[in-house]
Amino acid sequence: MVAICDTLTFGVIFLLRAEENKVVMRYIRRILVSKHWGKVRTMKNATLYTKWLGLIFASLILAACSGNDTKEREAAATAAAEQAAQEAQAAAQEAAQQQAEAAAAAGQREAEAAAAAVGTTFYFDFDSSSLTDEARAQVDAHIAALQGNNDSVRLEGHTDERGTREYNLALGERRANAVRDYMVANGLPSYRIETVSYGEENPVAYGSGESNWQQNRRVELK
Amino acid sequence: MLMRNFLALLLGVYVSSGSAELQIEINQGVENPTPVAIVPFAWQGVGAAPEDVAQIVDSDLARSGQFSPVSRRDMLGFPSRESELYYRDWRAISAEYVLIGRVSVGAQARIDFQLFDVTRQATVESGTVTGPVSELRMLAHRVSDQVYETLSGIPGAFATRLLYVSVTRNPEGKDFYRLTLADADGRRPIVLLEGRDPILSPTWSPDGREIAYVSFETSRPAIYRQNLLTGQREQLTNFKGLNNSPAWSPDGNSMALVLSKDGNPDIYILNLSSRSLTRLTRHFAIDTEPTWMPDGKSLLFTSDRGGRPQIYRYDLRTKKIVRVTFEGPYNARARVAQDGRNVAMVHQRDGRYHIAVFDLVTDRLTVLTETSLDESPSIAPNGSIVLYATKRGEESILGAVAVDGGVRFSLPSREGSVQEPAWSPYVTP
Numbered sequence A: 001m002v003a004i005c006d007t008l009t010f011g012v013i014f015l016l017r018a019e020e021n022k023v024v025m026r027y028i029r030r031i032l033v034s035k036h037w038g039k040v041r042t043m044k045n046a047t048l049y050t051k052w053l054g055l056i057f058a059s060l061i062l063a064a065c066s067g068n069d070t071k072e073r074e075a076a077a078t079a080a081a082e083q084a085a086q087e088a089q090a091a092a093q094e095a096a097q098q099q100a101e102a103a104a105a106a107g108q109r110e111a112e113a114a115a116a117a118v119g120t121t122f123y124f125d126f127d128s129s130s131l132t133d134e135a136r137a138q139v140d141a142h143i144a145a146l147q148g149n150n151d152s153v154r155l156e157g158h159t160d161e162r163g164t165r166e167y168n169l170a171l172g173e174r175r176a177n178a179v180r181d182y183m184v185a186n187g188l189p190s191y192r193i194e195t196v197s198y199g200e201e202n203p204v205a206y207g208s209g210e211s212n213w214q215q216n217r218r219v220e221l222k
Numbered sequence B: 001m002l003m004r005n006f007l008a009l010l011l012g013v014y015v016s017s018g019s020a021e022l023q024i025e026i027n028q029g030v031e032n033p034t035p036v037a038i039v040p041f042a043w044q045g046v047g048a049a050p051e052d053v054a055q056i057v058d059s060d061l062a063r064s065g066q067f068s069p070v071s072r073r074d075m076l077g078f079p080s081r082e083s084e085l086y087y088r089d090w091r092a093i094s095a096e097y098v099l100i101g102r103v104s105v106g107a108q109a110r111i112d113f114q115l116f117d118v119t120r121q122a123t124v125e126s127g128t129v130t131g132p133v134s135e136l137r138m139l140a141h142r143v144s145d146q147v148y149e150t151l152s153g154i155p156g157a158f159a160t161r162l163l164y165v166s167v168t169r170n171p172e173g174k175d176f177y178r179l180t181l182a183d184a185d186g187r188r189p190i191v192l193l194e195g196r197d198p199i200l201s202p203t204w205s206p207d208g209r210e211i212a213y214v215s216f217e218t219s220r221p222a223i224y225r226q227n228l229l230t231g232q233r234e235q236l237t238n239f240k241g242l243n244n245s246p247a248w249s250p251d252g253n254s255m256a257l258v259l260s261k262d263g264n265p266d267i268y269i270l271n272l273s274s275r276s277l278t279r280l281t282r283h284f285a286i287d288t289e290p291t292w293m294p295d296g297k298s299l300l301f302t303s304d305r306g307g308r309p310q311i312y313r314y315d316l317r318t319k320k321i322v323r324v325t326f327e328g329p330y331n332a333r334a335r336v337a338q339d340g341r342n343v344a345m346v347h348q349r350d351g352r353y354h355i356a357v358f359d360l361v362t363d364r365l366t367v368l369t370e371t372s373l374d375e376s377p378s379i380a381p382n383g384s385i386v387l388y389a390t391k392r393g394e395e396s397i398l399g400a401v402a403v404d405g406g407v408r409f410s411l412p413s414r415e416g417s418v419q420e421p422a423w424s425p426y427v428t429p
Helices: A002-016 A022-035 A038-042 A046-068 A070-118 A133-147 A165-185 A210-216 B002-010 B012-018 B053-063 B087-092 B133-152
Strands: A121-123 A153-158 A193-199 A218-221 B025-028 B034-038 B042-044 B067-069 B097-105 B109-117 B122-131 B161-169 B175-183 B190-195 B199-204 B210-215 B222-227 B233-235 B243-248 B254-259 B266-271 B277-279 B287-292 B298-303 B310-315 B321-323 B331-336 B342-349 B352-359 B365-367 B375-379 B385-392 B395-402 B408-411 B417-423
Touching: A070 A133, A121 A133, A133 A165, A153 A165, A165 A193, A165 A218, A165 B199, A165 B243, A165 B287, A165 B331, B034 B053, B034 B133, B053 B067, B053 B097, B053 B133, B097 B133, B109 B133, B122 B133, B133 B175, B161 B199, B175 B199, B190 B210, B199 B243, B199 B417, B210 B243, B222 B243, B243 B287, B254 B287, B266 B287, B287 B331, B298 B331, B310 B331, B331 B352, B331 B375, B342 B365, B342 B375, B352 B385, B385 B408, B385 B417
Parallel strands: A153 A193, B034 B067, B034 B097, B042 B097, B375 B417, B395 B417
Antiparallel strands: A121 A218, A153 A218, B025 B408, B097 B109, B109 B122, B161 B175, B161 B417, B175 B190, B199 B210, B210 B222, B222 B233, B243 B254, B254 B266, B266 B277, B287 B298, B298 B310, B310 B321, B331 B342, B342 B352, B352 B365, B375 B385, B385 B395, B395 B408
């Protein structure tokens, strides 16, 4: 019903606006003059009357429409209002979200920059798998960055060349696990962290002596 | 020029393995090594002899440190049969023993040899070895083994082979690893596996036909088994965490290894036919580096359950663990001699890491080396020599020392480092 009324309304509006359409105007004038409005025939500006008549006609039809379909109309209006409200709300939310995202992205960029600044190599004391204060601060920076993304990390444990290779594999694993455990304790899920030990293989510094050894006692985050 | 390039292409494999070849430097022999004359062996074949068999025997005996071979230049004649031998010629140059022989090549290679005692003017030993022509060098080493046993009373270990890992660094500073198999004198190296990923812990099956090792080629450590005859290769383990220290049981049926899949490194035994896994140790400390006693009834391993790494023994029947070493703050990676008595290990003293031998009967520990970064001891199948890795400058080299400390030699690589030696068992010819 609503659809039919809408079509009629559109038709009326079309007629009203059809002043320049002479064919239509002639047709309307003929109807009006021949039946009830004989006097008007002499009038110069029949178009004006036609327009008025059209308006009245349109009003009648529209009144009929609204009279018949008040409930539907109201429901449609309510739905439209609701939709509009929802859209407005969504838009507001989206804007807020975008703003939050922008802020988060900025924060994440900052966190990632901070993580990049502290480097991905954490050094250990001789024969120790405890994180030094410095290493802890470095890992903290990486935790902050990782909390804002879904990246998985690989922690590679290394030792210096002293002692046996297989025992050093176990020591390297202890170091990698120490970093992993610290990350997990600070909220990173363990499934995002893989650990592997290379022991004394793949050294960074090849010579002997403490200056080389201290560069090799490390966990690398990859 | 074209021909040379073509040859280089053909020899590609040989060239790359050639860089892994070991040299031998004798650092110290016994105080009065026995003078022996190894006379050039007569060649009874067509063309030139493919190998100088007498020279191979000469080098073997010299490397033992217990003998001083007489120079060929000092020899007054080159007899190859007893009828041609004049004892006075050898007394004149103070040779105590003379070895002569003949080499012939048909379907098989054959070496006949005779050893004479110059003082007693008598034949001490005569023998024949035969085998594939391609294995002529190995046949020469078997002559060395027999001569060595006759003169010293201990079986020789010259006709054996070595596994080791050679490491070279490319200009960008990246390591390149090669698992290499060579004769015990470092010759005829064959690269079994190579790549950028670390290779370690090579070890032999008791029959010498297979090897096992750890490779990081999957970006994580895993244990592999490889047949030396067929080249067939199989990944044995792929657990989360450590997969290392493979050690074949003396009966060849199972393998001790280290896994950290349950949280921290523990010793397991893998049954090689059923593939079932038995956990031996269960401790929050590091348990690693298992090695079997020759009777297969117990294993030695390294554990830091006492605070510092020490050697412990696990009895397979009683499942009891007892601590073996108490001297010094660090004793690790035990390897037991075939006599089940001498145990070679890495021992720390004054912050330096040496190779030591621990006597399981007397509980005496003897430090054998003076260098400070020694590791990976491996005992010759005759129990007389410990081969190990040590540092010279920035490179690793192999060192060898007699269990009694009397003889030392080193085996540097021609290029790069050489580490993780594993001396083969006796292989039935």
